[in-house]
Amino acid sequence: MDAEEFRTRGRQMVDYVADYLETIGSRRPLPDVTPGYLRELIPNTAPDKGENFNNVMADLDRVIMPGLTHWHSPQFHAYFPASNSFPALLGDILSGGLGAIGFTWASNPACTELELVMMDWLGKMLQLPSHFLYSESVTGGGIIQSSSSESALMALLCARTEVIRKLQKHNPDMSKGQVLDKLVAYTSIESHSCIERAAMIGLVTIRVLPSDDHGALRGATLEKAVKEDKAKGNIPFYLGACIGTTTRCTFDNLKELGPICTDNNMWMHIDAAYAGSACICPEFRYILDGIEHADSFALNPHKWLQVNHDCTAMWVKDKDLMEGAFHIDYYILRHVNNGVRMPDFRHWQIPFGRRFRSLKLWFVMRSFGVSGLQATIRKDVSLAKHFESLVRADSRFEIVAEVVLGLVCFRLKGDNNKNERLNQLIKEDGRIHMTPSKVKDMYFLRFAICATRTQEADVNFAWDIVQAMANKVIAMSNG
Numbered sequence: 413m414d415a416e417e418f419r420t421r422g423r424q425m426v427d428y429v430a431d432y433l434e435t436i437g438s439r440r441p442l443p444d445v446t447p448g449y450l451r452e453l454i455p456n457t458a459p460d461k462g463e464n465f466n467n468v469m470a471d472l473d474r475v476i477m478p479g480l481t482h483w484h485s486p487q488f489h490a491y492f493p494a495s496n497s498f499p500a501l502l503g504d505i506l507s508g509g510l511g512a513i514g515f516t517w518a519s520n521p522a523c524t525e526l527e528l529v530m531m532d533w534l535g536k537m538l539q540l541p542s543h544f545l546y547s548e549s550v551t552g553g554g555i556i557q558s559s560s561s562e563s564a565l566m567a568l569l570c571a572r573t574e575v576i577r578k579l580q581k582h583n584p585d586m587s588k589g590q591v592l593d594k595l596v597a598y599t600s601i602e603s604h605s606c607i608e609r610a611a612m613i614g615l616v617t618i619r620v621l622p623s624d625d626h627g628a629l630r631g632a633t634l635e636k637a638v639k640e641d642k643a644k645g646n647i648p649f650y651l652g653a654c655i656g657t658t659t660r661c662t663f664d665n666l667k668e669l670g671p672i673c674t675d676n677n678m679w680m681h682i683d684a685a686y687a688g689s690a691c692i693c694p695e696f697r698y699i700l701d702g703i704e705h706a707d708s709f710a711l712n713p714h715k716w717l718q719v720n721h722d723c724t725a726m727w728v729k730d731k732d733l734m735e736g737a738f739h740i741d742y743y744i745l746r747h748v749n750n751g752v753r754m755p756d757f758r759h760w761q762i763p764f765g766r767r768f769r770s771l772k773l774w775f776v777m778r779s780f781g782v783s784g785l786q787a788t789i790r791k792d793v794s795l796a797k798h799f800e801s802l803v804r805a806d807s808r809f810e811i812v813a814e815v816v817l818g819l820v821c822f823r824l825k826g827d828n829n830k831n832e833r834l835n836q837l838i839k840e841d842g843r844i845h846m847t848p849s850k851v852k853d854m855y856f857l858r859f860a861i862c863a864t865r866t867q868e869a870d871v872n873f874a875w876d877i878v879q880a881m882a883n884k885v886i887a888m889s890n891g
């Protein structure tokens with residue numbers, strides 16, 4: 413394909429995406445395929461000779477569309493949102509087109525430097541403590557990671573390296589293995605599995621602690637666990653706290669947890685993958701109260717800030733720890749900074765290479781402006797509140813967690829079986845898509861406002877379906 417054909421195909425592809433997104437509401441959110449469907453549709457081996465791109469375009473509708481889940485359909489209410497906006501898509505085209513890899517400052521100065529500024533822009537929008545910002549401190553700063561999981565893992569590995577280093581300094585005979593055996597990390601039962609996985613990958617013990625009646629991990633619970641572990645000779649070193657849990661969007665009590673981490677020399681990482689974005693609205697900023705105690709904090713603009721996947725914003729209080737934990741001096745990568753300190757992001761992340769992801773963040777922030785991004789969050793929260801009011805108006809249902817942001821967790825009053833049947837019928841009907849959840853043996857349905865296109869009519873449409881399926885469940889129960 414030469415540049416001329418690329419121009420033609422590029423326009424064709426942009427049209428394809430624009431048409432797809434403009435008409436997405438007419439598709440059912442879930443595909444109707446069975447595992448293995450795709451293998452039947454394409455050859456078993458790569459073509460020997462290059463094909464005409466017309467064949468490739470034709471296969472999008474024949475091969476891909478039948479198996480595609482339409483995450484941006486206004487009838488998609490599962491998991492949490494995945495952002496997708498035209499300015500972000502343009503940023504990704506540019507990033508791919510420029511194709512410049514930014515593992516060190518020198519390998520692509522624009523990539524590192526735009527990222528520094530974007531992380532500060534976003535940090536200021538979130539009113540983060542100044543120690544997280546490049547422009548206001550010498551110690552802290554931010555990075556774009558590919559995921560919240562990677563951020564939680566990097567934080568844990570960094571905390572682990574630091575605690576091993578300190579212990580070995582005072583006890584030179586202690587081996588790394590002996591320290592590892594004693595390290596304990598903590599998280600709440602309602603946290604995302606990425607915290608437990610980080611501990612598994614990091615080869616440390618993790619204690620999954622109970623939440624209170626509101627789904628929050630409380631200070632007293634952590635303090636008790638830490639005391640128990642210390643009494644056994646173990647070494648508490650990391651807390652993975654969560655703001656906006658995946659199960660039901662609850663919030664750990666950072667103000668209580670923070671001082672306990674400080675007093676016990678524990679690293680506090682805050683996973684705010686979904687809910688963190690809401691804190692650009694002053695009325696939701698209270699959710700982050702206590703963040704001043706955190707050593708690291710991450711949220712996903714690819715969930716709720718109009719930036720398409722992947723883009724996770726992570727800030728650390730002490731970038732020396734981050735850069736120093738896994739520092740390898742590799743001759744080919746040395747460069748001169750003329751005395752200006754610039755991070756080499758290869759040290760802050762697991763992969764070596766990195767894409768120019770700050771471009772899409774820049775395009776999004778400039779296209780929407782802070783007020784535009786706030787407006788989409790407020791729209792989603794108000795739609796969730798609308799759905800909540802519909803649920804509350806039907807006495808057969810109950811709300812199972814306070815609706816703070818764009819997620820409504822609800823169930824039919826009564827046993828789990830009834831609710832499992834309700835979920836099954838909604839799934840079989842196929843006009844909307846939701847994912848159920850379970851906390852403390854209580855099964856419930858989650859209704860998330862996901863697509864930017866979702867409007868009040870879509871919420872009413874979904875509620876009509878839920879009610880119709882509930883009528884069937886109740887009729888079945890009454891025999």
Ligand code: PLP
Nearest residue numbers: 559560561604656657658683685
């Ligand atoms: N943390 C929370 C609270 C989440 O809801 C999710 C995903 O939904 C994650 C972490 C994982 O995010 P990522 O895919 O960026 O690793």
